[in-house]
Amino acid sequence: MPSPVEFYFDFSSPYGYLAAHRIDDIAARHGRTVNWRPILLGAVFKTTGQQPLTAIPLKGAYSKHDLYRSARLHGIPFEIPSRFPLATTGACRVFYHVSDRDPALARQLALAIFQGYFSGDRDISNPDVVADIAVNLGVDRDGLNCALNDPALKDRLRSEVESAMARGVFGSPYVIVDDEAFWGADRLDHVERWLATGGW
Amino acid sequence: MPSPVEFYFDFSSPYGYLAAHRIDDIAARHGRTVNWRPILLGAVFKTTGQQPLTAIPLKGAYSKHDLYRSARLHGIPFEIPSRFPLATTGACRVFYHVSDRDPALARQLALAIFQGYFSGDRDISNPDVVADIAVNLGVDRDGLNCALNDPALKDRLRSEVESAMARGVFGSPYVIVDDEAFWGADRLDHVERWLATGGW
Numbered sequence: 001m002p003s004p005v006e007f008y009f010d011f012s013s014p015y016g017y018l019a020a021h022r023i024d025d026i027a028a029r030h031g032r033t034v035n036w037r038p039i040l041l042g043a044v045f046k047t048t049g050q051q052p053l054t055a056i057p058l059k060g061a062y063s064k065h066d067l068y069r070s071a072r073l074h075g076i077p078f079e080i081p082s083r084f085p086l087a088t089t090g091a092c093r094v095f096y097h098v099s100d101r102d103p104a105l106a107r108q109l110a111l112a113i114f115q116g117y118f119s120g121d122r123d124i125s126n127p128d129v130v131a132d133i134a135v136n137l138g139v140d141r142d143g144l145n146c147a148l149n150d151p152a153l154k155d156r157l158r159s160e161v162e163s164a165m166a167r168g169v170f171g172s173p174y175v176i177v178d179d180e181a182f183w184g185a186d187r188l189d190h191v192e193r194w195l196a197t198g199g200w
Numbered sequence: 201m202p203s204p205v206e207f208y209f210d211f212s213s214p215y216g217y218l219a220a221h222r223i224d225d226i227a228a229r230h231g232r233t234v235n236w237r238p239i240l241l242g243a244v245f246k247t248t249g250q251q252p253l254t255a256i257p258l259k260g261a262y263s264k265h266d267l268y269r270s271a272r273l274h275g276i277p278f279e280i281p282s283r284f285p286l287a288t289t290g291a292c293r294v295f296y297h298v299s300d301r302d303p304a305l306a307r308q309l310a311l312a313i314f315q316g317y318f319s320g321d322r323d324i325s326n327p328d329v330v331a332d333i334a335v336n337l338g339v340d341r342d343g344l345n346c347a348l349n350d351p352a353l354k355d356r357l358r359s360e361v362e363s364a365m366a367r368g369v370f371g372s373p374y375v376i377v378d379d380e381a382f383w384g385a386d387r388l389d390h391v392e393r394w395l396a397t398g399g400w
Contacts, residue, residue: 059370062383072400073390170259183262186386190273200272 006176011088013172030195077119090127206376211288213372230395277319290327
């Protein structure tokens, strides 16, 4: 069995959102599954001294334009949310709670959270909003509420972020194929070619 | 006649170098010529508060890896120069001196300067090095020396940089097709698609 493709992203990353719509299909075409791994880029940005793309003069205006253009190209519904960026700690915790029990459902959940934010303008920094999205997909509300009050889930997320940083993840999306790293939605063509050829 | 593709770049930009090997072919496949426009990103970075990619923690190491990988993919000789980044004011001035007389020769010169830097490790911040490259392509040394001492050539470059900033150019490479802007060597696939379809 070839190892899964590692897909790191931040729920408030618009390019992460675009990649989320494509990564499973790309991997599947080459007999791979995808390990979805939401992380918190805020912690990473403290190390790299970066700021959100859209906050940078000139680059910000271009990025917005490029996001809409890229979304249209791939037929992905997209709208810059009215609150951007926002905290996604709660969303990540809900994700890992589900992921540890049912990875396939967690992938569905991740897409639903992303869509809620980037095509429904929902406030995914609000734990109740994320819980509603999860419950709507069949997640047990009481079990989820218990988990969200359990320090173990906080530790679970913290260790995911730490291990991502230890692997050099500094942006979203960030894809690792057999130890080969690719940053950015615009590197998915290289990801696909790497999967097809085994590297060059 | 469709308008030329505008190709903005900095001679010390490695992704600019990679794009320089591909942009003419991409444009030619769609019946377009390319207007090569070297600029000074240092001036732009002062506005955007950015720094060279390779200087950023985590991102820097990745970028180097991505550059070698991208160069291999396209069969372009590439080596990170021992002096990086460096000042390219002189190189730009020599380029515009030639460009105003012979745009086709200027394009050859730009590629030769890029190759001297990114596959020959030559110090293109040294005006004598750039002059040698130009003379080697048939540029008259005396005429060039006169021009380099003429304030008009300095003004020429300054106005190119100012007009680039006024158009929103903030990085290298930066390509404009009929007022549609694309930033980055990894957007050349969108450039090509835009040229083919007229937009989406």
